[in-house]
Amino acid sequence: MRLGRRNRQGGARHDRTDRCVADLVGALGPERVRADGAARHLASADASMFSDGTAGPVCFPDSTEHVQAVMRVAASHDRAVLPRGAGSGLSGGAAPLGDPIVVSTTRMNRVLEVDAEDRVAWVQPGVVNLDLSRQVAPLGLHFAPDPSSQQVCTIGGNVANNSGGPHCLAYGVTSAHVLAVEVVLSSGEAVVLGGLDAEPSGYDLRGAFVGSEGMFGIATKIAVRLTPDPESIKTLLLSFDSVADAAATVGAVIASGLVPAAVEMMDQRCVAAVEDFVQAGYPREAAAVLLIEVDGLSRGVEADTRKVAEIGRAHGGNVRVAADEEERALLWKGRKSAFGAIARVAPDYYLHDTVVPRSKLVEVLKAVYEIVDRHDLVAVNVFHAGDGNLHPLLAYDSRQPGANERVAAAGQEILEVSLAVGGVLSGEHGIGVEKRDFMEFQFTAADLEQQALLRRSFDPHCRLNPGKVLPSAHSCADVASLSASRPDGVWG
Amino acid sequence: MTDSLGLLGVDQAELDSCVACGLCLPHCPTYRVTGADTHSPRGRIALMRVVDEGIAPLSDEIVESFDSCIQCRACETACPGDVPFGHLLEATKEFVETTQRRAPWWLKLGLRGLTRPRLLRFVSSSLAVAQRLRLVPSRRMGIPERLPVRRRALRPTGDDVWLFTGCVMDAWQRDVHLATKEVVEATGTTVRPTGDAAPCCGALHTHAGLGDDARKLAARVISALDGDNAILVNSAGCGAALKDYGRLLDSDEARAFSERVLDVHEWLADRIDQIEMPDAQARTGGRVAIQDPCHVRHVQGTHMAVRRVLEPFVSELVELDDEGMCCGAGGAFSLVQRQLALDVRDRKTAAIDRAEADVVVSANPGCSMHLAAAGHAVRHPVELIAEALRSR
Amino acid sequence: MITPPVIDDEALLAFAAEIGPRDPVVVRGGGTQWDVGGAPNGDVREVRAPSGIVEYRPDEMTVCVRAGTTVAELHAALAENGQRTALPDGSGLPDGSGLPDGSGWPDGSGWPDGSGLPDGSGLPDGSGRPDGSGLPDGSGPCGSSPSTVGGAIAVGRSPVTRLGDGHLRDAVLQLHYVAADGRLVTAGGPTVKNVSGFDMCRILVGSLGTLGCIGDVILRTRPIPEHEQWAKLDDIEPQIVLNTVKTATAVLWDGSAVWARLAGHQVDVEDDLARLPDAPETPPPELPPFRWSRRPKDLYRLGEETGRFVAEIGVGVVHCERPDPDPPPIPAGVAALNRRVRDLFDPDRRFNPGRSVERT
Numbered sequence A: 001m002r003l004g005r006r007n008r009q010g011g012a013r014h015d016r017t018d019r020c021v022a023d024l025v026g027a028l029g030p031e032r033v034r035a036d037g038a039a040r041h042l043a044s045a046d047a048s049m050f051s052d053g054t055a056g057p058v059c060f061p062d063s064t065e066h067v068q069a070v071m072r073v074a075a076s077h078d079r080a081v082l083p084r085g086a087g088s089g090l091s092g093g094a095a096p097l098g099d100p101i102v103v104s105t106t107r108m109n110r111v112l113e114v115d116a117e118d119r120v121a122w123v124q125p126g127v128v129n130l131d132l133s134r135q136v137a138p139l140g141l142h143f144a145p146d147p148s149s150q151q152v153c154t155i156g157g158n159v160a161n162n163s164g165g166p167h168c169l170a171y172g173v174t175s176a177h178v179l180a181v182e183v184v185l186s187s188g189e190a191v192v193l194g195g196l197d198a199e200p201s202g203y204d205l206r207g208a209f210v211g212s213e214g215m216f217g218i219a220t221k222i223a224v225r226l227t228p229d230p231e232s233i234k235t236l237l238l239s240f241d242s243v244a245d246a247a248a249t250v251g252a253v254i255a256s257g258l259v260p261a262a263v264e265m266m267d268q269r270c271v272a273a274v275e276d277f278v279q280a281g282y283p284r285e286a287a288a289v290l291l292i293e294v295d296g297l298s299r300g301v302e303a304d305t306r307k308v309a310e311i312g313r314a315h316g317g318n319v320r321v322a323a324d325e326e327e328r329a330l331l332w333k334g335r336k337s338a339f340g341a342i343a344r345v346a347p348d349y350y351l352h353d354t355v356v357p358r359s360k361l362v363e364v365l366k367a368v369y370e371i372v373d374r375h376d377l378v379a380v381n382v383f384h385a386g387d388g389n390l391h392p393l394l395a396y397d398s399r400q401p402g403a404n405e406r407v408a409a410a411g412q413e414i415l416e417v418s419l420a421v422g423g424v425l426s427g428e429h430g431i432g433v434e435k436r437d438f439m440e441f442q443f444t445a446a447d448l449e450q451q452a453l454l455r456r457s458f459d460p461h462c463r464l465n466p467g468k469v470l471p472s473a474h475s476c477a478d479v480a481s482l483s484a485s486r487p488d489g490v491w492g
Numbered sequence B: 001m002t003d004s005l006g007l008l009g010v011d012q013a014e015l016d017s018c019v020a021c022g023l024c025l026p027h028c029p030t031y032r033v034t035g036a037d038t039h040s041p042r043g044r045i046a047l048m049r050v051v052d053e054g055i056a057p058l059s060d061e062i063v064e065s066f067d068s069c070i071q072c073r074a075c076e077t078a079c080p081g082d083v084p085f086g087h088l089l090e091a092t093k094e095f096v097e098t099t100q101r102r103a104p105w106w107l108k109l110g111l112r113g114l115t116r117p118r119l120l121r122f123v124s125s126s127l128a129v130a131q132r133l134r135l136v137p138s139r140r141m142g143i144p145e146r147l148p149v150r151r152r153a154l155r156p157t158g159d160d161v162w163l164f165t166g167c168v169m170d171a172w173q174r175d176v177h178l179a180t181k182e183v184v185e186a187t188g189t190t191v192r193p194t195g196d197a198a199p200c201c202g203a204l205h206t207h208a209g210l211g212d213d214a215r216k217l218a219a220r221v222i223s224a225l226d227g228d229n230a231i232l233v234n235s236a237g238c239g240a241a242l243k244d245y246g247r248l249l250d251s252d253e254a255r256a257f258s259e260r261v262l263d264v265h266e267w268l269a270d271r272i273d274q275i276e277m278p279d280a281q282a283r284t285g286g287r288v289a290i291q292d293p294c295h296v297r298h299v300q301g302t303h304m305a306v307r308r309v310l311e312p313f314v315s316e317l318v319e320l321d322d323e324g325m326c327c328g329a330g331g332a333f334s335l336v337q338r339q340l341a342l343d344v345r346d347r348k349t350a351a352i353d354r355a356e357a358d359v360v361v362s363a364n365p366g367c368s369m370h371l372a373a374a375g376h377a378v379r380h381p382v383e384l385i386a387e388a389l390r391s392r
Numbered sequence C: 001m002i003t004p005p006v007i008d009d010e011a012l013l014a015f016a017a018e019i020g021p022r023d024p025v026v027v028r029g030g031g032t033q034w035d036v037g038g039a040p041n042g043d044v045r046e047v048r049a050p051s052g053i054v055e056y057r058p059d060e061m062t063v064c065v066r067a068g069t070t071v072a073e074l075h076a077a078l079a080e081n082g083q084r085t086a087l088p089d090g091s092g093l094p095d096g097s098g099l100p101d102g103s104g105w106p107d108g109s110g111w112p113d114g115s116g117l118p119d120g121s122g123l124p125d126g127s128g129r130p131d132g133s134g135l136p137d138g139s140g141p142c143g144s145s146p147s148t149v150g151g152a153i154a155v156g157r158s159p160v161t162r163l164g165d166g167h168l169r170d171a172v173l174q175l176h177y178v179a180a181d182g183r184l185v186t187a188g189g190p191t192v193k194n195v196s197g198f199d200m201c202r203i204l205v206g207s208l209g210t211l212g213c214i215g216d217v218i219l220r221t222r223p224i225p226e227h228e229q230w231a232k233l234d235d236i237e238p239q240i241v242l243n244t245v246k247t248a249t250a251v252l253w254d255g256s257a258v259w260a261r262l263a264g265h266q267v268d269v270e271d272d273l274a275r276l277p278d279a280p281e282t283p284p285p286e287l288p289p290f291r292w293s294r295r296p297k298d299l300y301r302l303g304e305e306t307g308r309f310v311a312e313i314g315v316g317v318v319h320c321e322r323p324d325p326d327p328p329p330i331p332a333g334v335a336a337l338n339r340r341v342r343d344l345f346d347p348d349r350r351f352n353p354g355r356s357v358e359r360t
């Protein structure tokens, strides 16, 4: 894992782009193409600290036709293309390798059609996740995947990363909420994968596209499923004297046959940080707290609430049920501020993301503490406990000598521990460049070759977002040299 | 962590406190309308960084990125890491201005004019006459369509509190001062308008990167308003600027001064029960939509106070559904970045239309003028309160 | 350095060895959906996937099961812990036993010559499977249909409860399959949440055995609801039922009556029933044999061409008496993609030659 200072390299100009820029301007108009250093510099990074390449020209299409035009220009100049949403990704998915043409979807931000009867909306890929839910709220509907970044991330990014969120425990991740995607392929051709009918025939290309991290094509229209708002919601705050009790409660709740809408855990370090930041009323003395939400019809929700409370108490927990919407909002605000609370501690952070079997949570958390302490790092844990999705958040200062190396080492050890107990590399942030070189920890050469076949089915030239996800040995030959030859910088 | 100074002269730790998470992006009006990272807070900070470290030259595009910022500071409210964006951008603008002298001559001339109240009133009245004679295209010039030719006198009633009158507002919206005075006096408090002794708060100068001018004005205002009396401000931008003198001048005197400054709604909120409430019929009718000036909501954080004081006096208060997104006025911004200001305003206009509001209230002269130019009926909250009190 | 888990299940290794790296092969499950996509060419070697439950972890809500296991056996085992999966097991179907009497299936010919029938005679080799005593006696959640887990995944069709239980593809967490070159491949991962690498499971679900031969699978399980029942409603718009009955996991409509399957807390089902005019507990009619795919809103525009039909409201599947005369077209670009996928995964077309995912 290569961690760096956050996006600040310089370098000399190169003019290979000039003709390409002229063609892009010819195809899209000057107001939709930016080739200046400022625009390219900013398109060279996402919310992670992986930035090995520099963006080429940055395009701002507003239609499928524009995206097709970009793709054709790219093909004629043999340039790579990188789709970019809000740039909130945490695995370097939208951070370029080489110097690809960047296709920013921020101007493709219209909700095209809402069909309340069938509970489907067609949206452009640049629509912000929370904006969509807000817009359909008057219909009593929402878009279920709710990443903690939902106020900023785009539906296109959600689709590309198959993003999750607290409420995906009950409702499923993005893939379960995407019915069809219009995709511009590297050939410039636009195809609609999936469909609004019940069982579109052919392979589930839609399903394969979701989670393809910008490497199969550029999503230009997405048909998402809208979920009816639950009639009743209850949120419980459970606090425990030990992480083990909290984890055992999670297991017991799940095993009891309940399907809570969300089960989130925060450890003591996290609670302390959150309470310093927003006074959400979390008990500072608790070793771990659980935020559990149940929803559905009111009588069932009451029964579930009682059951969760009973299980919590049986495990030595202190139980508080949010009395009203205000208290509920405050509890969630605490959970959602966790990231910010820790971000104030140090200038850089590394937000890890692995999944382990629920029964291994205690064991793995212990190992995580041991690892970060050994590497002299600050870490808090706040995560989707219901599905075993760990998010150790490591805060550090990359200017301190050796800090990057320590974070990288700790990150790798946490991965190894997770895999050793039967876990996986990533639960929601994706592989990108961050975990590309660890893919061989989880997959054999045969597995990776099959994944490469799937990618080549969509993009035979490996033009889209080259160098990501698959370790170089399994990537297309023509881009294998990407990370070796770093292109010149953006400041002419 | 060493607190070093780069080219911008800001504390690098402040620049580095941005972790690039992007959570501020959707709250930034300019990013919302253009979708360009160069028009986003995260992008602007990243560019400040490369300028600060001397990595990138101060190119036109980089300067444009800074100049296109409305300085609404919505990004500060949204930021989980408390990045002091406003201060960083002010320092950056000052750096740009001192190294490149970018501010247009007419803007500088105009800003100087603000510090000369009599001249300002004269020019303003002349313009008003010219408007009546249809000699000036008001809309294109971004000035209110019906400037007052004559102003009613604003006389002191005592010394309990200062009422900061400012520059443009006093020349163009004196009625708001009169209403403010009336409402404050309804609590049994006497009011002394600051008048020409403290002619301008300097906010616009700070925003334009004219730091020296701003500091001079601040010193002048502080020395004119000595004593311990509270200083009430009914213009969001001025209030925010006066409250920031402590940081701007970095002196104990200035900090003590800033402590005395209160947004008028903030002050009224604590005294609202000293006013005799109107009965239901006397309340101002229609649907009243609240538009929070950014310097109320994101800088001073006094937007809830506005609601508290206004609520008893109007029949129906409605919220806009755009979460306090900037209207695009931004002081002189709407003059300097005309198109961007209009695009941002379109979003606000859409939100106002969705709210089906009869009247919009806004506690900042810049915002009200900008919105009025789009055809909305805009009033200052205290005007509605004063009206309700009068019909009591 | 960490290495990927080694596949050491003898049954799986034997399955891979049997498939080998060359020659046309086809995996036969229970043969209950044999004609979907067209029958394979005549001279194809038939193999059977291994069977048996490898590891059931009720607390993790996951089960690892070999592909040749019948859905019936799997669900019988899960039922002991009050769980099941989103795979079709016939539960909730007409006679409650879930046993198709042949009449409910495509012209009866879909049944492999009767050998796949419940008498057990058609079972792979008897080895992978309980001697029959382990099978539910019909009173359980499922009948003793020979249809297999691998077949259900390869066909990729969800049961009528998809409305409430979700698509079966979302229940597939990990697959081991034999690729065309004979190697054993892992798709996905064992945890309930996972975005490591491309989503290979999705492309295999519904691939009708044309991309790989599924050896075993890890499925997400879900709790069996406290209460489940059908309710029949006359003289009501199906869309209204869909919108008001919150506990509905299926809403079926035959053009006049509506059958809703209500599942969840007893109290919630009671509340839902209380909202409805008069809804006697009545199972739905038998499902006609042919399956059409429509947009949910288009279900109300079905005409004479269906014959008797039962439509899945909110989902869009229509069970009809006749084949779909007018199936949604496959655009050329998508068809080309489908072809490319198959060409790359199985360049020699050795898997299920003659069968196509584009033909239903």
Ligand SMILES: Cc1cc2nc3c(=O)[nH]c(=O)nc-3n(C[C@H](O)[C@H](O)[C@@H](O)COP(=O)(O)OP(=O)(O)OC[C@H]3O[C@@H](n4cnc5c(N)ncnc54)[C@H](O)[C@@H]3O)c2cc1C
Residues within 6 Å of the ligand: C026, C027, C028, C029, C030, C031, C032, C033, C034, C035, C049, C067, C068, C071, C088, C089, C090, C091, C093, C098, C099, C100, C143, C145, C146, C147, C148, C149, C150, C151, C152, C153, C154, C155, C156, C157, C208, C209, C210, C212, C213, C214, C215, C287, C291, C352, C355
């Ligand atoms: C009572 C009951 C009722 C049902 N009702 C319906 C219904 O109404 N509609 C409906 O669509 N489904 C229904 N099903 C589900 C249907 O039986 C399943 O689709 C499925 O289980 C078929 O399995 P099979 O073993 O019979 O498959 P087969 O008919 O043996 O095979 C079907 C296809 O899958 C391939 N295949 C089988 N196993 C593998 C493997 N391991 N790897 C790769 N490819 C494989 C075959 O090559 C073939 O192409 C019902 C099931 C039951 C038990």
Ligand SMILES: Cc1cc2nc3c(=O)[nH]c(=O)nc-3n(C[C@H](O)[C@H](O)[C@H](O)COP(=O)(O)OP(=O)(O)OC[C@H]3O[C@@H](n4cnc5c(N)ncnc54)[C@H](O)[C@@H]3O)c2cc1C
Residues within 6 Å of the ligand: A046, A047, A082, A083, A084, A085, A086, A087, A088, A089, A090, A092, A093, A094, A105, A125, A146, A147, A148, A149, A152, A153, A154, A155, A156, A157, A158, A159, A160, A161, A162, A163, A164, A165, A166, A213, A214, A215, A217, A218, A219, A220, A339, A428, A429, A465, B021, B022, B023
């Ligand atoms: C504070 C914070 C909290 C987060 N919390 C969560 C969380 O709870 N759950 C979670 O899953 N993630 C989370 N994330 C990660 C991130 O927000 C998600 O991955 C998100 O879906 C990325 O969306 P984006 O629009 O920012 O995409 P980007 O970062 O711009 O891009 C992400 C990937 O998608 C590709 N892409 C973007 N648009 C398209 C398109 N139209 N077509 C094809 N490919 C495209 C890009 O090439 C890139 O590979 C969090 C991030 C932050 C900063």
Ligand code: SF4
Residues within 6 Å of the ligand: B027, B028, B029, B030, B031, B039, B040, B041, B044, B068, B069, B070, B071, B072, B073, B074, B075, B076, B085
């Ligand atoms: S101050 Fe306003 S316009 Fe400027 S970056 Fe922040 S949110 Fe955007």
Ligand code: SF4
Residues within 6 Å of the ligand: B017, B018, B019, B020, B021, B022, B023, B024, B025, B041, B042, B045, B075, B078, B079, B080, B081, B082, B083
């Ligand atoms: S300014 Fe704050 S919210 Fe915006 S990217 Fe930086 S840290 Fe995140």
